Amino acid sequence: MSTLAFPLVSLPRTGSLDLTPVAPLLDADRKPLTKKEISADHPTWCPGCGDFSVLALYFKLIERRKLWHEKVTTVAGIGCSSRFPYFVQGHGAHFIHGRALPYASGVSISRPDLHVFVFGGDGDAFSIGGNHFTHTARRNIKLTYVVMDNQVYGLTKNQTSPTSPLGYKSKTDIWGSSDRPVNPVKQAVSAGATFVARASAMNPNHLLATMEAAMDHDGFSFIQCLSECVEFFPGAFDKAIPRKGGVFNEVPKEHDVTDEYAAYKLADEAWPGNFGIFYKADRPTKNANEAKIIADHKAKVQGLADWQILQKNFDRMK
Amino acid sequence: MSAVADAPTSAGGQSRFTKINEAVIRIAGNSQDGIQAIGGFLARLAGRSEQEVMTFMTIPSTISGGPSIFQVRIGSGEVLSAGDEADLLLCFYQHSYEDHIKSLKLGGIVLYDADHVTPKPEWQESYRHVGVNISGLTVEAIGGTGRDKGKNIYALGLLAKIYDLEVAKLKRLFSERFGGKDASILDNANACFDSGYNHSLENLLKSYQFYPGADKGGQQVVMNGNEALAYGLIAAGVRFGAGYPITPWSDIMELLRKELPKYGGSFIQCEDEIASVSMALGASWGGRVAVTGSSGPGISLKTEAIGWASMAEMPLIIVDVQRGGPSTGMPTNVEQSDLNIATFGGHGDSPRVVLAPSGVEDCFYTAIEAVNIARKYSTPVFILTDQGIATRIEAFPEPKLEQVCQDISPDLTPVAEHKPYDLSAPDGLTRHLAPGTRVASGKYPVVTGLEHDELGHPTGSPKVHLAMIAKRRNKLRKLASEIPLPKVHGPTEGQILLVGWGSSEGPMREAVDRARSVGDAISSINLKHINPLPNGLENIFKGFNHVFVVELNDEGLYGYGQLGSVLRARYADPKIQGINKVDGLTWKVKEILDRARALASAK
Numbered sequence: 006m007s008t009l010a011f012p013l014v015s016l017p018r019t020g021s022l023d024l025t026p027v028a029p030l031l032d033a034d035r036k037p038l039t040k041k042e043i044s045a046d047h048p049t050w051c052p053g054c055g056d057f058s059v060l061a062l063y064f065k066l067i068e069r070r071k072l073w074h075e076k077v078t079t080v081a082g083i084g085c086s087s088r089f090p091y092f093v094q095g096h097g098a099h100f101i102h103g104r105a106l107p108y109a110s111g112v113s114i115s116r117p118d119l120h121v122f123v124f125g126g127d128g129d130a131f132s133i134g135g136n137h138f139t140h141t142a143r144r145n146i147k148l149t150y151v152v153m154d155n156q157v158y159g160l161t162k163n164q165t166s167p168t169s170p171l172g173y174k175s176k177t178d179i180w181g182s183s184d185r186p187v188n189p190v191k192q193a194v195s196a197g198a199t200f201v202a203r204a205s206a207m208n209p210n211h212l213l214a215t216m217e218a219a220m221d222h223d224g225f226s227f228i229q230c231l232s233e234c235v236e237f238f239p240g241a242f243d244k245a246i247p248r249k250g251g252v253f254n255e256v257p258k259e260h261d262v263t264d265e266y267a268a269y270k271l272a273d274e275a276w277p278g279n280f281g282i283f284y285k286a287d288r289p290t291k292n293a294n295e296a297k298i299i300a301d302h303k304a305k306v307q308g309l310a311d312w313q314i315l316q317k318n319f320d321r322m323k
Numbered sequence: 324m325s326a327v328a329d330a331p332t333s334a335g336g337q338s339r340f341t342k343i344n345e346a347v348i349r350i351a352g353n354s355q356d357g358i359q360a361i362g363g364f365l366a367r368l369a370g371r372s373e374q375e376v377m378t379f380m381t382i383p384s385t386i387s388g389g390p391s392i393f394q395v396r397i398g399s400g401e402v403l404s405a406g407d408e409a410d411l412l413l414c415f416y417q418h419s420y421e422d423h424i425k426s427l428k429l430g431g432i433v434l435y436d437a438d439h440v441t442p443k444p445e446w447q448e449s450y451r452h453v454g455v456n457i458s459g460l461t462v463e464a465i466g467g468t469g470r471d472k473g474k475n476i477y478a479l480g481l482l483a484k485i486y487d488l489e490v491a492k493l494k495r496l497f498s499e500r501f502g503g504k505d506a507s508i509l510d511n512a513n514a515c516f517d518s519g520y521n522h523s524l525e526n527l528l529k530s531y532q533f534y535p536g537a538d539k540g541g542q543q544v545v546m547n548g549n550e551a552l553a554y555g556l557i558a559a560g561v562r563f564g565a566g567y568p569i570t571p572w573s574d575i576m577e578l579l580r581k582e583l584p585k586y587g588g589s590f591i592q593c594e595d596e597i598a599s600v601s602m603a604l605g606a607s608w609g610g611r612v613a614v615t616g617s618s619g620p621g622i623s624l625k626t627e628a629i630g631w632a633s634m635a636e637m638p639l640i641i642v643d644v645q646r647g648g649p650s651t652g653m654p655t656n657v658e659q660s661d662l663n664i665a666t667f668g669g670h671g672d673s674p675r676v677v678l679a680p681s682g683v684e685d686c687f688y689t690a691i692e693a694v695n696i697a698r699k700y701s702t703p704v705f706i707l708t709d710q711g712i713a714t715r716i717e718a719f720p721e722p723k724l725e726q727v728c729q730d731i732s733p734d735l736t737p738v739a740e741h742k743p744y745d746l747s748a749p750d751g752l753t754r755h756l757a758p759g760t761r762v763a764s765g766k767y768p769v770v771t772g773l774e775h776d777e778l779g780h781p782t783g784s785p786k787v788h789l790a791m792i793a794k795r796r797n798k799l800r801k802l803a804s805e806i807p808l809p810k811v812h813g814p815t816e817g818q819i820l821l822v823g824w825g826s827s828e829g830p831m832r833e834a835v836d837r838a839r840s841v842g843d844a845i846s847s848i849n850l851k852h853i854n855p856l857p858n859g860l861e862n863i864f865k866g867f868n869h870v871f872v873v874e875l876n877d878e879g880l881y882g883y884g885q886l887g888s889v890l891r892a893r894y895a896d897p898k899i900q901g902i903n904k905v906d907g908l909t910w911k912v913k914e915i916l917d918r919a920r921a922l923a924s925a926k
Contacts, residue, residue, distance in 0.1 A: 008688075009688060009691055009692055009695070009727070010692055010806065010807050011692040011695040011696050011699070011805075012695065013695055013729045013731070014695070014699060016698065016699060016754065017750075017754065018734065018738055018741075018754060018756070019738055019740070019741050019742070019745065019748075019754055019756075020742065020745030020747065020748025020749070020750075020752075020753075020754060021745055021747040021748050021749060022738075022739070022740050022741065022742060022745065023738075023739040023740050024738075024739075025739055026736070026737075027736075027737035027738060027739050027761070027763045028737075029736075029737065030737070030761065042765060045767070045780075046780055073761070074761065074762070074765065074767060075737075075758065075759055075760055075761040075762070075767075076759065078758045080605075090769050090771075091769055091771075091780055091781065094765060094766070094767050095767050096756075096758035096759075096760075096767055096768070096769075097767070097768075097769040097770070097779075098605075098608055098635075098769070098770045098771070099769060099770070099771035099772065099773065099781075100601065100604075100631065100772070101601075101627055101628055101631050101772055104597060104598070104601040104628065107565075107593065107597070107598035107599075107601035107602040107605065108601045108602065108604055108605035108608075109605060110591075110602050110605060111563070111565065111601070111602035111603060111604065111605025111606035111607075111608075111609065111613065112605040112606065112608060112609050112758070113605075114563070114589055114591065114602075114606070115562075115563045115589070115605075115606040115609040115610075115611065115613070116609040116610070116757075116758065116759065118759060119609075119758055119759055136594055136595060136598070137594065137598055137601075139594070140593070140594035140598065291591075295584075295589045295591075298584045298589075299584045299587055299588070299589070301584070302584035302585045303584070303585065303587060305585070306585050310728075311557075311586055311728055311730070312558075312724040312725045312727075312728035313724075314585050314586060315554065315557055315558060315724050315728060316724050318554065318582070319544050319554075319721060319722075319724065321499070322367075322544045322545055322546050322550075323370070323371060323542050323543065323544055323545070323721070
């Protein structure tokens with residue numbers, strides 16, 4: 006018989022640090038976290054960037070909903086907005102470009118006890134990570150995805166993004182972009198997302214309410230959040246900002262959020278379009294489906310230790 | 324077939340059987356003929372009879388049809404390879420006959436389906452031809468439906484007669500295999516088998532009988548390498564995996580998908596290879612080492628995320644069932660040409676661990692070691708298996724599951740403070756806290772692909788970068804110091820040392836045994852730990868005039884294969900030479916010996 010050169014060893018939890026055990030803390034004894042407690046590194050964004058507002062509202066959401074540090078996971082890919090996890094005190098992961106959604110899906114399915122928030126930009130979501138957007142939506146993984154859409158590549162300094170409007174002049178479309186931009190809401194609805202909303206960093210109350218609704222949704226909740234890049238695409242969203250002479254049209258009261266076609270049509274309205282929840286459906290999540298498969302299978306092996314379950318397989322291979 | 328002596332076994336005192344130590348049976352047909360099922364039954368039977376067994380198969384990469392073979396070697400003693408030459412060729416078609424007759428040893432038996440094969444006069448002298456109307460008789464046996472489905476089982480009946488196999492055990496295997504289905508399927512299988520078994524083989528003078536296998540001191544289990552690897556991962560405590568279908572990795576994914584829910588786990592089929600590795604990394608971060616895997620091109624696609632795992636020091640298991648490359652290559656053929664991508668694949672300096680199981684049994688234990696190394700050293704670990712091991716069936720002593728199964732659930736009890744990338748940790752190793760763990764200091768870690776400080780926050784400091792690069796490198800040096808040196812097969816001094824890895828082990832050991840029996844001073848070692856290598860190999864090399872690295876990959880621009888190049892770079896020893904091949908097939912013992920002798924005498 007082979008012997009194991011590397012048997013299981015119990016590992017020290019931390020390195021050189023304080024190893025004294027920490028008493029458990031009852032939720033009832035805890036006070037909502039303050040902004041000071043939730044904020045970590047100072048954001049590296051340019052002054053005036055729309056992302057500051059999204060971050061501030063995320064803090065507010067954590068505070069208002071009494072979420073605890075350890076229960077909030079913040080996941081991002083690559084881009085200006087994707088630096089989010091560094092600015093938040095909580096377990097965070099800054100993954101590779103475009104792949105934040107599958108990473109977060111792995112967290113969500115294997116750790117149903119955690120809140121999973123994913124932040125990213127339009128390049129991450131609709132260009133390099135486009136495939137994952139579609140499949141995470143159709144799987145209906147329980148997580149909240151906020152895409153800070155600035156319609157330009159900011160971190161790499163002004164190239165065309167998948168949501169850049171036709172005619173947008175960037176370093177890679179010197180004569181103006183000619184590729185039809187992605188419409189994130191239509192994309193999400195057609196991919197099978199069960200919560201699809203549109204918001205703007207310039208309307209904090211509306212954005213916070215939308216984030217709360219997204220967090221409460223049992224499934225894949227997606228928010229397209231307009232967030233201006235003051236450096237490379239200033240004024241991109243002025244038409245949606247009343248104090249700059251624009252209009253912030255909320256989704257009409259009579260809109261039926263369970264009507265996929267109505268959502269699709271509403272998303273096609275002329276710029277700056279509508280803001281609010283476009284579509285919301287109750288469909289079993291991948292998390293729930295997997296949990297059911299597990300429950301059904303575990304019922305059949307009730308009372309057996311893991312090694313005994315495996316033994317049954319091995320007995321059949323004799 | 325090593326015929327030892329005629330021994331009377333029947334009550335009448337007449338010599339009906341020739342006693343044999345081993346037999347190599349090659350079954351050639353088309354992929355939908357169920358020839359793998361015959362081979363599978365033979366292998367399972369051998370395992371239950373405490374015999375050693377090893378199989379080898381080729382399958383076409385087409386969806387249905389195409390020539391396919393299954394070779395099974397059954398022995399009463401140690402079986403280290405699937406055998407160079409067959410004792411018996413069972414062939415269903417003219418092409419099977421013509422393409423495989425050369426794999427038969429002179430004087431061997433050709434058992435052919437006379438309904439489809441016309442024997443060639445020029446081969447009648449060299450091989451004993453036995454024709455049976457297998458297709459027609461099968462149709463007759465199951466009531467003349469006009470279909471010859473079941474001819475594999477008919478042929479198995481013929482083989483059972485020729486090799487005096489235990490009918491009762493075979494029938495038990497049938498009922499286990501077909502019992503759950505429509506009753507008529509089992510009835511048909513039994514009818515086909517009986518008809519074949521009772522067919523009179525008048526022109527075949529002798530039957531054979533195996534010597535009993537050595538007492539294995541317990542039960543044997545029979546499975547292929549992919550199954551052993553998947554079950555090993557379950558025993559290791561892995562409860563989450565993600566993958567994308569690709570041959571020959573898919574079996575592992577399918578098995579884990581089916582089995583993990585019983586243990587409270589999940590395996591997710593993803594939209595692509597990149598999503599698979601990413602999802603597995605997310606689950607690993609969730610606190611329990613997860614698995615992804617692939618073959619060939621799929622591994623290329625995962626490399627960016629594996630680089631992230633190296634940087635973030637995230638435990639992860641990546642199974643690479645190697646196949647013929649590059650690109651789509653030869654998907655159903657074997658090669659060992661992914662050592663470089665497993666060890667070095669990725670931009671930047673991204674150290675990781677690479678392990679290569681040497682056979683089916685070793686797949687099971689390597690999976691457990693891989694998980695334990697990944698946890699302890701917070702590192703991605705490749706398991707480099709190959710198409711040859713993945714699909715071959717072996718019997719091995721049943722693992723003591725109660726002892727080897729482990730629980731690796733995350734510990735979520737709160738801690739006072741935490742820095743995952745603690746540069747002053749006494750063991751130099753990174754420790755992650757699973758999300759959900761409260762840190763009383765209120766300072767939480769981040770995992771990232773950016774160079775980072777001890778808490779995981781980004782830094783551009785050259786000083787920190789130097790320290791972290793050294794940390795990621797040194798932890799693998801620490802691991803190297805803990806890896807046991809491989810055992811030398813044969814004396815520790817001699818003329819030639821063969822150095823192999825992965826599936827080269829069996830044929831290489833057999834080559835050594837064969838060469839030593841005629842007086843050659845050849846020994847071998849097989850490396851399971853590819854990256855890092857164990858320390859002290861130079862002391863083993865010292866005992867030999869030549870060190871030949873036996874691997875299934877190309878000799879490359881500079882004349883050395885992939886492991887050969889690594890050993891050359893590390894030891895700068897000119898006596899290290901390569902014995903390489905890329906014909907898509909596993910090593911034959913003779914090939915290794917001929918090449919080693921030629922290379923040694925070339926100087």
